[in-house]
Amino acid sequence: MAERSWIADALQEVSTLTCVKFVNRTTETDYVYVERGQSCWSYFGKIGGRQAVGLVKNGCMDKGAIQHEMNHALGFIHEQARSDRDKFVKIMWEHIMTGEQGNFGKVNSKNLGLPYDYSSVMHYGAYDFSRTPGKPTIVPVPNPSVPIGQREGLSNLDVAKINRLYKCNCCSSVLAKTKGSFFSVNYPSPYPNNSNCLWLIRIRRNKIFLQFEAFDLQSSPDCSSDYIKVYGGNSKNSPVLLDKYCGQGPLPSIVASGSTMLVEFASDETVTATGFKASYNRVSCGGTFTDSRGVITSPNYPNKYPKNRACFWVISSPVGYKVKNGFFH
């Protein structure tokens, strides 16, 4: 069933980036039960026993919408219900459907010391519960054009919120813009001892092309101490695109087969190296090959290839082998 895998994928993102781990229920007495609902809904926080969350097949099956309902169960309110919301949004009461004003209340929340987040999966969209098409119910201030209500997936602050509430000791971030860059902690100064950090790159459609611009990680046999490892997906169970890599070797480049990529960085107790700097962009075609042999074709081959395409293929060989044709595009 497709819904089951969408739900699993959405919850996997939470499990990867926070210390909240979703596992299949076996004999637990308190657990969450996802039911096919008439609406998308959830209790706030733990109720105890079999606790339902309602999801609608064609209503709230986006990754961020599933996470939204599950976040309520984890104890999170709507972002625009925060105690400090009036500094960030204006509620247009006159445009709200009759009887729905209760959805726009404010809570005396403490907000975990984290800033207001327009890009939270817990934020309503501008037109939610509007009585007149085109008339917004929520307007960001002072800049009314700031997007609100995304349901692509957890924002960086959504992850920080979960990690703070559940006292997780996690170093993880989300990169959700179409392109961007990131680097090891303290870069270009040496990175800290015993760190383990994750970056989840998630873009809309397309594929992710990741390039390292600087790379200096302490060498060790099999790169077992300090390393970078890259996965094509949102968990450490996703296919490995770049296995443990260290030293000052050639700068790696990787193309993910999909629109999510997970970058893992680890260091041991003795650090003398400066770390890495990487940037990513979106590409419409290409891929990463890790098998010992393979075939690459242009898009649509043997038909005509499309206009205006830049494709990247990365060929990486198993340790101990050399790639014959190297990296080209």
Ligand SMILES: [Zn+2]
């Ligand atoms: Zn909600």
